[in-house]
Amino acid sequence: MILDLPIHHFNEGYLKRNPTSVEATTMLIRNNKTTVYPPFNKMPTDATYYEIPHYIKFYSKLVNLHLDGLFIKELPVELQELPNLENISFSIGDASSVTQIIAVLKSCKHLKALLFMTAIIPDAQLKKIKESLPNVEVSIHP
Template structure:
């Protein structure tokens, strides 16, 4: 009986250690295709923060900042199968890679959209993410019609703006 108790405790400890979350906080300048090959431990990340190193101060009246940085997430994002949360901090996207659909656990994503963003392409990619629950737009410098189109096209996903 004592051996069985020890075995049960071992199994419980093993299972809880398998579910640890890991945050990968990385500069946009460092996260490029091939990063996972030189940093294989990064593949265990459940949350990814890809940061713009420069600080962008947003002008008033919902206008694009003069130093806006548009970023294309590398296709190698598909190797990060454990990612549940993907945050592009201080970065605008023109489009999102189709490889996001290969992230089976992706539930939350945040990024910024602007006048050069392709809303129809972004919608297409986000629709393909099966477990996606929420989109947090850090900045949405687009017309109200484009923003409403984004929300209507993704009815099962919570779309919110957090300036």
């Protein structure tokens, strides 16, 4: 089952209204507004930072988690409770906690691929992510 949801739909009431949604193997949460990226790899003024809800842990069949057009500051520790999570994609920016994100991703035992849709962070931090996750294919969307 694939869930394709606008950012404002995946809220606390969603799981109560859609209890069978926990059967999803792929989840796409998308930002419907257009973000314009300024030149010189600077954070856009209208960047949307998204906090993945802690009840993500109930989606135990989830293999793929994709956040389209959304920057992440931190990842919830509940991601480690997803035994099938193999692929995750999101955007990372200057307000993102690279150390916290690495710690959570290292605890995801079956993670195979990490795709940054946008990565507006120093090269040293990107290198740190790649070195910290040696068994995960880390890539950046061109």
